[in-house]
Amino acid sequence: MTSRPASAWQGDVEAGVRAWTGGSAGEPPSAAPRGTRPDTPPDTAAEGPDADQESVGRAILLDALTGQARSRRELRAKLRKKAVPDDLAERLLDRFTEVGLVDDAAFARSWVESRQRSRGLARRALAQELRRKGVDQESASVALDDIDPEQEKETARLLVRKRLRTLRGVDSTTATRRLAGLLARKGYPAGMAFAVVRDELAAAGLEGAEGDVPDA
Template sequence: MSESWRGDVAAGVEAWTRGVSGDRTGPPAPRSRPTPPAEAVPDPVADGPPADPEAVARKILLDQLTGQARSRQELSDKLAAKNVPTDVATRLLDRFEEVGLIDDEAFARAWIASRQPGKGLARRALGQELRRKGIDDEVAKEALDEIDPADEQEAARGLVRKKLRSLSRVDDTTATRRLVGMLARKGYSSGVAFSVVREELAAAGRDEPEPDASR
């Protein structure tokens, strides 16, 4: 009796493998047919015309300015990172300046108003931050000149008083070194730093150590 799969290689392999596994009953399983590839769904966005660079740049600028002022340099860097053509970026930045959406002078004043009392930063540290923001040195100087020296010194005192609470277990020499170093990192000159630290240590009942004459 001839086997039902004879003459069909695929069916023969199927029958043989069933025989190896011990299942010799039943006809061979039908061969599966390959599933045809699904047709690609058209993407109207990807297949549409290329985006207008000026419209893209305008949206980037408006998104960046939503809820927060930014310097012209910050916005220029953002447009460059998005590969906006230079001529398009310059034209839009100029236009945004004309209508007052970009104002580096106002930005500098607002930055100082938020960072000087909040972080206790001195003029020098604030100037470095504005420079990193791309603010012109002359524009930054005019804004920094508006800082009241008394406010700057009061900010330094606040920093020292707060830090002193964590230095109750260290000697006065160590406390002085740490406090002066902290103020230096905030941009205060050594003269202002030592003066404020000396006065605050005295107010807290601690005396600043005398300088080591052997040094």
């Protein structure tokens, strides 16, 4: 995957807080009272029915973004779960987008890189995950286009080698079926999956079974 510099907003809401409040880049955020967390949504029950919904919604978003990038759809769902009115939620999300805290294109790039590295997922599986996260087609396509086909194939090989260590004593037909199924579930195309399995079984001194790789 092509290396990209990390987005400044990812995992760090301090810049967004400053952008929202108008503070300067070198100005530290104001300290929270001892024993409380900064940006924690206020106790609306204690404040009564006239609690500032905008402040509550903003605090919910800042808390959700602390340490983890999220898609706009995920954040919208969190606001709805906390009973923030939809029209207010959209205004808050628009404002967070303006200051760079909500950026689905950057989220998609980060998600693809992370899931490919940690789970060994291929393009098809990653595309499905981005759709479930609510990332638009254009942002998803740009992020997926960063995937290096050779790196993807090498990841498939590593997955097969790791699983092979648990298949000692299993006949080649069963091993082929299980390994092909593993790669299919992670989104690898059938042709690539079968070729990788065949090569790795041959390298291990086993004869691969002929046939098609099952789709997931």
